Amino acid sequence: MDDSVKGCIRVKFLILVVQQNFTSSHLMVQTPKNIAIIGSGLVGSLLAIYLRKQGHSITVFDRRPDIRTVEFSGRSINLAMSNRGWRSLRKVGLEETIKEIAIPMDKRAMHVVDKPMYFQSYGKEGEAIWSISRGILNRKMIDLAEQAGTVFQFNEKVWDVNLPEAKIYTGESEKSEWKEYEFDMIFGCDGAFSRVRHKMQRRSRFDYSQDFIDVGYKELTIPPNADGTHKLDKNSFHIWPRGNFMLIALPNLDGSFTCTLFLPFEGEVSFDNITTEKEAKQFFKTYFPNVRKEIEDLTGDFFRNPTSAMVTMKCYPWTYWNKVALVGDSAHAIVPFYGQGMNAGFEDIFVLNEQIEKFGDDWDAIFEHYQKLRKPNADAIAELSYRNFVEMSSKTADPKFLLQKKIEKRFTERHPEKWIPVYSRVTFSDRPYSEALEIGDRQEAIMKNIMQTPNIEENWDSLEVEEQILSYL
Amino acid sequence: MDDSVKGCIRVKFLILVVQQNFTSSHLMVQTPKNIAIIGSGLVGSLLAIYLRKQGHSITVFDRRPDIRTVEFSGRSINLAMSNRGWRSLRKVGLEETIKEIAIPMDKRAMHVVDKPMYFQSYGKEGEAIWSISRGILNRKMIDLAEQAGTVFQFNEKVWDVNLPEAKIYTGESEKSEWKEYEFDMIFGCDGAFSRVRHKMQRRSRFDYSQDFIDVGYKELTIPPNADGTHKLDKNSFHIWPRGNFMLIALPNLDGSFTCTLFLPFEGEVSFDNITTEKEAKQFFKTYFPNVRKEIEDLTGDFFRNPTSAMVTMKCYPWTYWNKVALVGDSAHAIVPFYGQGMNAGFEDIFVLNEQIEKFGDDWDAIFEHYQKLRKPNADAIAELSYRNFVEMSSKTADPKFLLQKKIEKRFTERHPEKWIPVYSRVTFSDRPYSEALEIGDRQEAIMKNIMQTPNIEENWDSLEVEEQILSYL
Numbered sequence: 023m024d025d026s027v028k029g030c031i032r033v034k035f036l037i038l039v040v041q042q043n044f045t046s047s048h049l050m051v052q053t054p055k056n057i058a059i060i061g062s063g064l065v066g067s068l069l070a071i072y073l074r075k076q077g078h079s080i081t082v083f084d085r086r087p088d089i090r091t092v093e094f095s096g097r098s099i100n101l102a103m104s105n106r107g108w109r110s111l112r113k114v115g116l117e118e119t120i121k122e123i124a125i126p127m128d129k130r131a132m133h134v135v136d137k138p139m140y141f142q143s144y145g146k147e148g149e150a151i152w153s154i155s156r157g158i159l160n161r162k163m164i165d166l167a168e169q170a171g172t173v174f175q176f177n178e179k180v181w182d183v184n185l186p187e188a189k190i191y192t193g194e195s196e197k198s199e200w201k202e203y204e205f206d207m208i209f210g211c212d213g214a215f216s217r218v219r220h221k222m223q224r225r226s227r228f229d230y231s232q233d234f235i236d237v238g239y240k241e242l243t244i245p246p247n248a249d250g251t252h253k254l255d256k257n258s259f260h261i262w263p264r265g266n267f268m269l270i271a272l273p274n275l276d277g278s279f280t281c282t283l284f285l286p287f288e289g290e291v292s293f294d295n296i297t298t299e300k301e302a303k304q305f306f307k308t309y310f311p312n313v314r315k316e317i318e319d320l321t322g323d324f325f326r327n328p329t330s331a332m333v334t335m336k337c338y339p340w341t342y343w344n345k346v347a348l349v350g351d352s353a354h355a356i357v358p359f360y361g362q363g364m365n366a367g368f369e370d371i372f373v374l375n376e377q378i379e380k381f382g383d384d385w386d387a388i389f390e391h392y393q394k395l396r397k398p399n400a401d402a403i404a405e406l407s408y409r410n411f412v413e414m415s416s417k418t419a420d421p422k423f424l425l426q427k428k429i430e431k432r433f434t435e436r437h438p439e440k441w442i443p444v445y446s447r448v449t450f451s452d453r454p455y456s457e458a459l460e461i462g463d464r465q466e467a468i469m470k471n472i473m474q475t476p477n478i479e480e481n482w483d484s485l486e487v488e489e490q491i492l493s494y495l
Numbered sequence: 496m497d498d499s500v501k502g503c504i505r506v507k508f509l510i511l512v513v514q515q516n517f518t519s520s521h522l523m524v525q526t527p528k529n530i531a532i533i534g535s536g537l538v539g540s541l542l543a544i545y546l547r548k549q550g551h552s553i554t555v556f557d558r559r560p561d562i563r564t565v566e567f568s569g570r571s572i573n574l575a576m577s578n579r580g581w582r583s584l585r586k587v588g589l590e591e592t593i594k595e596i597a598i599p600m601d602k603r604a605m606h607v608v609d610k611p612m613y614f615q616s617y618g619k620e621g622e623a624i625w626s627i628s629r630g631i632l633n634r635k636m637i638d639l640a641e642q643a644g645t646v647f648q649f650n651e652k653v654w655d656v657n658l659p660e661a662k663i664y665t666g667e668s669e670k671s672e673w674k675e676y677e678f679d680m681i682f683g684c685d686g687a688f689s690r691v692r693h694k695m696q697r698r699s700r701f702d703y704s705q706d707f708i709d710v711g712y713k714e715l716t717i718p719p720n721a722d723g724t725h726k727l728d729k730n731s732f733h734i735w736p737r738g739n740f741m742l743i744a745l746p747n748l749d750g751s752f753t754c755t756l757f758l759p760f761e762g763e764v765s766f767d768n769i770t771t772e773k774e775a776k777q778f779f780k781t782y783f784p785n786v787r788k789e790i791e792d793l794t795g796d797f798f799r800n801p802t803s804a805m806v807t808m809k810c811y812p813w814t815y816w817n818k819v820a821l822v823g824d825s826a827h828a829i830v831p832f833y834g835q836g837m838n839a840g841f842e843d844i845f846v847l848n849e850q851i852e853k854f855g856d857d858w859d860a861i862f863e864h865y866q867k868l869r870k871p872n873a874d875a876i877a878e879l880s881y882r883n884f885v886e887m888s889s890k891t892a893d894p895k896f897l898l899q900k901k902i903e904k905r906f907t908e909r910h911p912e913k914w915i916p917v918y919s920r921v922t923f924s925d926r927p928y929s930e931a932l933e934i935g936d937r938q939e940a941i942m943k944n945i946m947q948t949p950n951i952e953e954n955w956d957s958l959e960v961e962e963q964i965l966s967y968l
Contacts, residue, residue: 231703
C-alpha cells in the first residue's frame, strides 16, 4: 500500500471517529476492575482479550491443565466459524490471525447412498463457513490473551462462588482446603456444566433446563495422503446422511479430516449395538463403504474415543447484580447441528462489549441489557439447532420435504432479495437469531400452503407456484 | 363390631385373597431390604409405611428437626386431599384415621367484587376435596410411620449420594466430616430441591428443568371466633379472585382458616410494591375490604411470613439402576393451582406398590415400570396445574371464557356421562392424569368451535348448541 492511499484511509478513519463522537456522545471509558473469568475455553479467552482492551485486570481460572501442554481429548467436533464469529474477532483485530488457521468451506459435499457425490453451495458467491480445529484455535486464543496481559491459572478448580461478594473458592477437591479469592466481578465461561451457574441455579426463581437428545457422537479421523494433501475435497463440509444417523468430515490444516459420527445411543443401529471390532467394521462396511478405507485406524478411533452426549441447556437470569455474568455455553448450550455454538458465544461477547461502550461504569445496566438482548437470541438458536437435528434425523428421506427445499431454493435463486433462507440468515448475517427464527416460521407457513397445490410434484417449477409464493410475501 | 360381622369380613377377605391368587398368579413377596428414605415429609413418611408393610427395614433421614417438636414455618398452603390421595391412604388402612383431621369442602365460595358471595359445587352430590393442614398431617404421618417400625433420623443432613452403591453421606456441613451409610436402596423424597436428584442431575443424559412463575405467595391466618367456630362457611374453599392476583382460604379444625395470598412479585400491584404496613393495609382495604377485618394480625402476618416462589420441576430418569428412585416432588414439582401436589406424590407410591406386587424382588423391573408409568402422568398434571394458573391469572375476567364455562357446565348437567369436566377427571377419579389432559384438550377444541356459533351469547342455552356439542362427541 503506498503512503498516499494510507493517508486517505487515515483521513477517512478520523472522519468516522468524529462522526461517531458526534452521533453517539458517549463511547464510555471504564474504571479498571479486577475480574475473574472461570474457564479458559474459546469464549473465556476471547472475553479476556475484550476486557483487557477496556483496561481491566484479568485472571482466568481453569480446572484443567493448559491445553497448550496436553494432547487433545478426541471428543471434539471441528468448528465452523461463520459471520458472527468473525465479526467478534474483527472487533479486536484478530480476524486475519485466526483465518490463518482456518479453511474456508463454501459448500456441502453430499455422499448419499447409490449416487455419485455432489455439491450444494452454502450461500452466494464468496460466502463460506470456516473449518477450525477446536484444540488449535483454543491454544491460539490463549496465546493471544496471554500476549494481551491476561493471567492464566490452570489446574485450579473452582468449587464454590460467593455471588454477592464475587468471591471464588478453589482447591484440590470439594472436601479439601479451599483458597479464597475476591474479585470485583466474575464471568462464568465454564461451559454447559458451569460451576458458576450451578451456584446461581440453587437460588430461588432461577429458571433452568437441560435436555439431552438420544443421539451421541464420536470423533474419528481421516489422515492426510502421504504427500500431506487432503484425501477429500478440502473446501467442503462432507456429509454422509443415512436417515437417523450420519457422518460428517471437516478439513484440518495438516491434510487430515476430523470426522464425527452421529448415531443413536439405543436402538437397532446404535452405539449400544456396536461393542466389538467386528461390529464396528461391519457397521462401516454396510453404511459407509467408501469412507471406511480412508479412516486408517477405524476401530482404534472407535474404541479409544469416547461417545459423547449432546444437550440443550437454557437458563435465566444470566447475571447476578453487577457481580457475576454467564457467557457462552454456561448461559446457553445448544446441539451442534447448526454449527453456531461458538459463533453464538462470541456474539455474546460482542453484544456485551456494545453495552460496555454504551454504559461505561454502570455495570448493573451493562449486565441487564446484555442478558435481555441475548436471551431471546440464545433461545432462538437453540430452537433452530434442535430443529436441524430433527430435520436431519427424520426428514431427509421424506420426498415431500426434499421437494419443498427444492422449491425454496429455486425461488431464492429467482428472488434473492425476497427470500433469504434461514440458513443464510443464521450463518451469513448478523441480524438477531430471533429474527431468523421468526421469518423462518413465516416462510415455513407459506411453504406449507404451497405444498398443498394440486400436482405440486409436476408443477413445482411453474410460474403459478412462483406467483403464488410472491402473493404470500 | 360384633364377632359374627368380623367373621363375615374375615371370610370375605379369604375369598378375595383366593380370587386374587387365582386371577393374578403372582402377588409377590419381597426379600427384606435395608432401605433409606431421604425426607420425612408427607411422601417420605407414607412411603415408609408402605415399605414397612412389605417387610423392609426403613430409616428416614431429614436435614430438619422433627416437625413434631417445632412450630410450623408459616409458609405452607393448606392441602386439598382428593381421590388419589385417599386411595393411597386407603390401601394401607389409613383413610379413616386421616379423615379425622380433615374437613370436607364440597364447594367453592366465590367472593367476587360488587356481588354477594356465591357457591360453586365441586362435583356431584357427595364429592368433596378435604382441607388438611400440612403441618398437622405431617406430624400424624410421622407418628404412624414410627408406629409401623420406621426409624427416623432427624437433623441429619445428606450432602452426597453414591448412586451405584446406595451410600449416603451426612454431616454438619458440606465441608465437615461426613458419616457414611450403606443401604440396599435409597428413595429420594426430599422435595423440589432434592439432594438425591441433585446428584443424578450432574450425570450425562439426565433431563431436567425448573421454571418459576412470576407470582409468589404468602400465608395469612383468619383466627376462629371467640367460641371456636369458623368465621366463614367451613365446608367451602374460599376464593377472592382479583384478576392477576387472588386470595384463598381453607378451613382448619381449630376454627381458623389458613389463607394464601397469590400475588405477582413485580409490577403495579405486587409484593415488590407492598413494603410498609401502610401499603399492606391499603392493599387489603382496596381489594379485600371484607376479609381485612377477619385477618386479626394482617400486617403482622404479612411481614412475619416469608414470600415464597413456585416452581414447575421436571426430570428424567427418576431411577438409577435398582438402587435409587425419586418419589413425589423430588421427581415432579408442580405449581399448586390444581391442588394435586400431594395427591400426585401419594399416587406415585400407590403405583410403585403395584409394581412391587407385580414384580416381587425384581427391583430393576419395579423401578423401570414405575418411572415409565408415572412420568407421562407427572408431566400431564404439571401442565394442567400450570394452565390453571394461567387461567386464573388472565382468563377469569374474560366474558367469553366465562360463557364457555357456563355452556360446558350446562351440558355436563344434561349429559353427565358424555362430558366429565377435566376438574372431575383430575380430582374425583383415579384414571391417569394424562388421560384427563388429553380428553380435556379434545373438549377444549370442541368448545372452540361452539364459541364460533353466531350469537352464541344469546343462544348458549339452546337445543341447537346442545345438539352441536353432541354431534362432535
